[in-house]
Amino acid sequence: MMNFLRRMMYGRYGGDQLNNALLVLAMVLMLLRALTGWAFLGMMALALLILCYFRMFSRNIQARYSENQWFMQRWMPVKQAIKGVKTRFSDRKTHCYYKCPQCKKRLRVPRGRGKIEITCPECHTRFVKKT
Known part of the structure; x- marks a missing residue:
C-alpha cells in the first residue's frame, strides 16, 4: 500500500x-x-x-x-x-513595551524601575518613560 x-x-x-x-x-x-x-x-x-x-x-x-x-x-x-x-x-507582568518616537521600533524594558531613560538601539534616540 x-x-x-x-x-x-x-x-x-x-x-x-x-x-x-x-x-x-x-x-x-x-x-x-x-x-x-x-x-x-x-x-x-x-x-x-x-x-x-x-x-x-x-x-x-x-x-x-x-x-x-x-x-x-x-x-x-x-x-x-x-x-x-x-x-x-x-511578558506583561515583568516587562513594559514602548515604541521609539523616532523609528517606531518596539522596545522592551523591565517593569517596576520607575522613570528611566530609554535609548533606542536602532536610531539612538533617548526618551524618558515610567515603567
Whole structure:
C-alpha cells in the first residue's frame, strides 16, 4: 500500500503551507456551516478542499511553488504580529513595551524601575518613560 502511494505521488507537488491554510479554512467553514445551517458555507468549504487536492496532485511544481511563495510573503507579517502579541502578553507582568518616537521600533524594558531613560538601539534616540 505504501509503495502504491509513493508511486502515485512521484512527480507531484504534495502539501505545503498554503494547502494547510486551505484545509484549516475549509474546516472552519464546515464548522460554521454546522452551527448556522447556511448551505453556501458548505459549498465554499468543498471548493477549498477541491482546490487543495488539485494543488496537492498537480505536476506543475513551479506554479504551485510560486503560489506558496506568494502566500508566505503575505502570511509571514501576520504570523509575526500574532507572535509579537503573544510574547507581549506572556511578558506583561515583568516587562513594559514602548515604541521609539523616532523609528517606531518596539522596545522592551523591565517593569517596576520607575522613570528611566530609554535609548533606542536602532536610531539612538533617548526618551524618558515610567515603567
